[in-house]
Amino acid sequence: MKQLEFSHYQSGEYAAQHIRITPTRLADGRDFFYLDDSPEYVSGAKTRELRDPRPLVDRFAPHRDADGNEVPYAEPIMRRDLLTGEWIPMAAARMNRPITAGPGATATGNPLAARRLGDPYQDGEVPDTDYDVVVFENRFPSMVQVPGVPNDITHVDGNGLWEQKPAAGRCEVICFDPNENGLPADLPVSRLRTVVEAWAFRTAEISHIDGIEQIFPFENHGAEIGVSLAHPHGQVYCYPFIPxxxxxxxxxxxxxxxxxxxxxxxxxxxxxxxxxxxxxxxxxxxxxxxxxxxxxxxxxxxxxxxxxxxxxxxxxxxxxxxxxxxxxxxxxxxxxxxxxxxxxxxxxxxxxxxxxxxxxxxxxxxxxxxxxxxxxxxxxxxxxxxxxxxxxxxxxxxxxxxxxxxxxxxxxxxxxx
Amino acid sequence: MKQLEFSHYQSGEYAAQHIRITPTRLADGRDFFYLDDSPEYVSGAKTRELRDPRPLVDRFAPHRDADGNEVPYAEPIMRRDLLTGEWIPMAAARMNRPITAGPGATATGNPLAARRLGDPYQDGEVPDTDYDVVVFENRFPSMVQVPGVPNDITHVDGNGLWEQKPAAGRCEVICFDPNENGLPADLPVSRLRTVVEAWAFRTAEISHIDGIEQIFPFENHGAEIGVSLAHPHGQVYCYPFIPxxxxxxxxxxxxxxxxxxxxxxxxxxxxxxxxxxxxxxxxxxxxxxxxxxxxxxxxxxxxxxxxxxxxxxxxxxxxxxxxxxxxxxxxxxxxxxxxxxxxxxxxxxxxxxxxxxxxxxxxxxxxxxxxxxxxxxxxxxxxxxxxxxxxxxxxxxxxxxxxxxxxxxxxxxxxxx
Structure with missing residues (x-):
């Protein structure tokens, strides 16, 4: 998999001069980007701790099951629906993702909030105590490119009719603002300008990743449509097929x-x-x-x-x-x-x-x-x-x-x- | 529009011998069919009142608006979405349909129940005090063939890009059982057999109506997916296009x-x-x-x-x-x-x-x-x-x-x- 250097974005004619982008990685190896839009450049400051303090292992590492046996990372796959020709990514691991909004809530912390020093909730995704806008790879992706996994078509039950292959796409999360109780509608235009920059930045960079066919920035808003985290955020789904x-x-x-x-x-x-x-x-x-x-x-x-x-x-x-x-x-x-x-x-x-x-x-x-x-x-x-x-x-x-x-x-x- | 005589169904090789079908019409002119599956043939009995007692005017008649002006019946139209080629029926009149289940409930009676003599709720769709399975045209159809309305394409705002024409389809309701509190899962197989007969009967008959391209019997079940009436029932959507x-x-x-x-x-x-x-x-x-x-x-x-x-x-x-x-x-x-x-x-x-x-x-x-x-x-x-x-x-x-x-x-x- 190609490493992102965001050379494509930086060399672009229109990259915003007032927004500073700082790349880092989360403890499990996921890409993480700060987009700071104010002169203090809070999250990019050298005095801040940028390293994710969580004891996460590499996301693609094998893990041990309940019996202590080593289980290899199970990459999400997708199968082709013969009747429509559509690829259906199947991300069974997503069933366990945290839900902090609505009737099925399973977590009380907010993984999209900035880290609060001394906060007992240690599973936050943002390794800093403040930020403006951040973008990072989804911890529970329905599509992901796994290094070393061949992108070959195999057949379900050995039947040539049924094709499946790795769902080798990419899923990113964009946090619009550090205020977890704010609505996107209440953000100042200057902050939304940074969100637009995030859409442009990610589109420019991800376009150069092999195998990605469609880059889809979107926002789901509201528990009524199943949004599992109330923090103002959007997503970028990058499909390895034309949806x-x-x-x-x-x-x-x-x-x-x-x-x-x-x-x-x-x-x-x-x-x-x-x-x-x-x-x-x-x-x-x-x-x-x-x-x-x-x-x-x-x-x-x-x-x-x-x-x-x-x-x-x-x-x-x-x-x-x-x-x-x-x-x-x-x-x-x-x-x-x-x-x-x-x-x-x-x-x-x-x-x-x-x-x-x-x-x-x-x-x-x-x-x-x-x-x-x-x-x-x-x-x-x-x-x-x-x-x-x-x-x-x-x-x-x-x-x-x-x-x-x-x-x-x-x-x-x-x-x- | 062709009158239904259900000759197509009756001449079919497989019409069930044990189910008696009795056609009638509702007060506003909609087709209504009883399918009785037990020897008493409750709703088809001559001693029963089959006539809809409601003071409804013909469904296609002009009505008077709040100012007393006569307003012609507004047939549902459909417009073609240029970007996908899909026809989108637009049934603005459906906004006012009764909802008796879920948080947006606007009615307390059950229009699918059999008529209870002396019941103050006078808007029931079934003009008899008992039934087994009934089928009738939806009172709030998203698609309907209106006699005398030409099925011509016109253009939105006079722009040749945008096509619209009457949504000249048909929407029917099938009540699965008179017990308004029963679930389809709890019905005896013999009653579900009558529901199957209703699907077959309607498919046979509606196939002979000009302009219908796809007959789609379906069941939506559960307030969680927006079912507005809790009574066990299904529907038949008959599209004037291939969905x-x-x-x-x-x-x-x-x-x-x-x-x-x-x-x-x-x-x-x-x-x-x-x-x-x-x-x-x-x-x-x-x-x-x-x-x-x-x-x-x-x-x-x-x-x-x-x-x-x-x-x-x-x-x-x-x-x-x-x-x-x-x-x-x-x-x-x-x-x-x-x-x-x-x-x-x-x-x-x-x-x-x-x-x-x-x-x-x-x-x-x-x-x-x-x-x-x-x-x-x-x-x-x-x-x-x-x-x-x-x-x-x-x-x-x-x-x-x-x-x-x-x-x-x-x-x-x-x-x-």
């Missing part, structure tokens, strides 16, 4: 390009701007609109005005403008549903970055876009993915894109400057 | 047939039988197995041993054997997760019938199968469809098919007779 939704989108963007010479995502954005009805936010670099065929009860797509394929291609102005729009989007999202008391709510949402795949030939037809949506369909109602959605992949909307946009228009001006 | 998951499956079954001459679903079933490891139930007509690339924490596929494309092709023995296997499947599903007290639980699940499409040319490559799965991943944990699944369509399993099968093997013999 099904991207595959479908690429088929459509490529076919459109071949048929018309145009870029489907650009033409959709332009059409939304022309129509105007569903545009909910706009600044000098970005536009946010409810797509004409929105499927979720709350859905906004955010697109850059300039043709950009991936997050690391964004320039400094675009990164600041994105941080600002993300902040507006989250705050308006929290105000979207009528809670009766006018106070708004902590909206559960998923923010999903769709960017051009790393090397798939159809990447030229693609264009960066954020798909932001919520399962919530009223202050006291959730949209569930039941038979039609989960069984047939057929989404049924209980509202219309125009209603969603009209509600956003009540919450603030389209022009956010 | 995305079926489209993907048909691409794979067709390609496999062209490449090998074989039927992919038959070959998968045979391979599972050969491997044996993941087979969890078998009788003289059906086999149930955890698929080699299962994506849910609990997943079983049920396939007929004989090559059958659709539910109405099943013969009488296969229908009885299916009722028996469905009963075993539900009961073992309830026992699957360790609740600590050995009592098992009321498992939330989705049972999704995948059958050959009505007229798509690839139907010859398909084969009937039931995909049964649960979101539950432990007695106190739910698998949520978060960023990877909802944003990228990429399922990540937290377990393995072999573990799921091993647990089923603890719950009862594979041979269920």
């Amino acid at each position: 099904p939704k991207m595959k479908t989108e690429l088929q459509h963007t490529q076919a459109y390009q071949e048929r018309t010479g145009g870029n489907l995502l650009r033409d959709i954005m332009d059409a939304e701007i022309d129509a105007g009805t569903r545009v909910v936010m706009r600044n000098s670099s970005w536009v946010g609109y409810v797509p004409a065929a929105a499927r979720w009860p709350l859905e906004v797509h955010v697109a850059p005005l300039r043709d950009v394929k991936t997050l690391d291609e964004l320039n400094d102005q675009e990164r600041w403008d994105l941080a600002s729009m993300y902040s507006h989007l989250l705050r308006r999202g929290n105000a979207f549903f009528d809670t009766g008391d006018g106070k708004g709510m902590d909206l559960p949402y998923i923010a999903a970055w769709h960017q051009a795949p790393v090397r798939d030939s159809r990447r030229e037809s693609y264009r960066l876009n954020l798909q932001f949506f919520s399962f919530r369909r009223a202050a006291n109602k959730i949209k569930y993915l039941a038979g039609s959605e989960s069984g047939m992949g057929a989404w049924v909307s209980d509202t219309t894109p125009e209603r969603i946009a009209a509600r956003f228009h009540e919450l603030g001006p389209v022009d956010i400057g | 995305p998951k079926m489209k993907t499956e048909l691409q794979h079954t067709q390609a496999y047939q062209e490449r090998t001459g074989g039927n992919l679903l038959r070959d998968i079933m045979d391979a599972e039988i050969d491997a044996g490891t993941r087979v969890v139930m078998r009788n003289s007509s059906w086999v149930g197995y955890v698929p080699a690339a299962a994506r849910w924490p609990l997943e079983v596929h049920v396939a007929p041993l004989r090559d059958v494309k659709t539910l109405d092709e099943l013969n009488d023995q296969e229908r009885w054997d299916l009722a028996s296997m469905y009963s075993h499947l539900l009961r073992r599903g309830n026992a699957f997760f360790d609740t600590g007290d050995g009592k098992g639980m009321d498992l939330p699940y989705i049972a999704a019938w995948h059958q050959a499409p009505v007229r798509d040319s690839r139907r010859e490559s398909y084969r009937l199968n039931l995909q049964f799965f649960s979101f539950r991943r432990a007695a106190n944990k739910i698998k949520y469809l978060a960023g990877s699944e909802s944003g990228m369509g990429a399922w990540v399993s937290d377990t393995t098919p072999e573990r799921i099968a091993a647990r089923f093997h603890e719950l009862g013999p594979v041979d269920i007779g």
Whole structure:
């Protein structure tokens, strides 16, 4: 596996000058990065202890089972579903991950908090007493590249029909802020700017890891959608395959390009701007609109005005403008549903970055876009993915894109400057 | 729209002799069918009142809004999502449907219960004081064929990119039993046999309605997945398009047939039988197995041993054997997760019938199968469809098919007779 030197990011035209990135490793060998956005550069200071004090063994080392026998590290595998062609990563070890939010909570500490000296909870992931934004490899990854494990296809039960191979991807966690009780919606734009930098940094670096096909930064927010840690954070899933939704989108963007010479995502954005009805936010670099065929009860797509394929291609102005729009989007999202008391709510949402795949030939037809949506369909109602959605992949909307946009228009001006 | 005479079902070779089907209509014009499975034929008896006593107007009639103005019936529409090619039905009127289970409950009566004489709740859907199994059109359909509404494509905002047309499908409800507190798992096999008959009957009849492309009988069970009515019931969604998951499956079954001459679903079933490891139930007509690339924490596929494309092709023995296997499947599903007290639980699940499409040319490559799965991943944990699944369509399993099968093997013999 290639060592990360973040040469790709550092040599990039747009790397932020005000953010200092400090690489380190956790005790079990996982990559860990501090992104400090303030002049004190708290976590990067030489006087701080950067070494993870936990007595963890190398994550890929064999371990001993209950009977004292040595058991080799079991790498996550993935199998191909013959009926759909989709790879299904199977990460049985994730069953034991800590859950600190919601009804199934199994842990009381917060592994994403900065280390508190003298705190009895010794399993924190951040080996420093303060930080701004940090990124590190997930301790319970559903996909990971294991050194020395060949990336070969084998067959389940020896039957040539059933292919399986290592789920040789990568899963990273991004902590947005040291304040464990803050909401991403309440973070200052300057901190969200650092989160954007983390997305760009990781996209630039991970694009150079062999075998990664799609880099997917996303945020799951809210216990209602199963978020197991309440600390404000996002994730980056790096798939060793093109995920099904991207595959479908690429088929459509490529076919459109071949048929018309145009870029489907650009033409959709332009059409939304022309129509105007569903545009909910706009600044000098970005536009946010409810797509004409929105499927979720709350859905906004955010697109850059300039043709950009991936997050690391964004320039400094675009990164600041994105941080600002993300902040507006989250705050308006929290105000979207009528809670009766006018106070708004902590909206559960998923923010999903769709960017051009790393090397798939159809990447030229693609264009960066954020798909932001919520399962919530009223202050006291959730949209569930039941038979039609989960069984047939057929989404049924209980509202219309125009209603969603009209509600956003009540919450603030389209022009956010 | 074609009137249903159920000639297609009645002329079928396999229509059950012991089940009497009585058609009627609800006060607002919706089709309603009694399926009586006992010699008393309670609901079909001439002495019973079959007419819906509610003062409902025709469901497609114009209504008056709050200002007293006449508003025409607004048919559900669907729009094509350009980025995926998928049709998204938009049923804004469904927002107001009654919810009698879970935290967002808005109604206290049970519209699926048999009518109780003197009961103040006058909005029941069943115009009789008893029944065995009933089927009727959904009062709040996400898809419906509206007489006189042309099925033409129009363009959103006049932009040729965005297509929309009426969501001219059909949504039906099947009540499995008059006992509103019973679970499907607790129903006698003879009653489930009538439910199977309802699936076959509706498949046979609806296949002859113009414009219906896919008939999808399914059961959503459990408030945890958003079931809004606790009464034991299922649904039939009839799509005027091939739903995305079926489209993907048909691409794979067709390609496999062209490449090998074989039927992919038959070959998968045979391979599972050969491997044996993941087979969890078998009788003289059906086999149930955890698929080699299962994506849910609990997943079983049920396939007929004989090559059958659709539910109405099943013969009488296969229908009885299916009722028996469905009963075993539900009961073992309830026992699957360790609740600590050995009592098992009321498992939330989705049972999704995948059958050959009505007229798509690839139907010859398909084969009937039931995909049964649960979101539950432990007695106190739910698998949520978060960023990877909802944003990228990429399922990540937290377990393995072999573990799921091993647990089923603890719950009862594979041979269920």
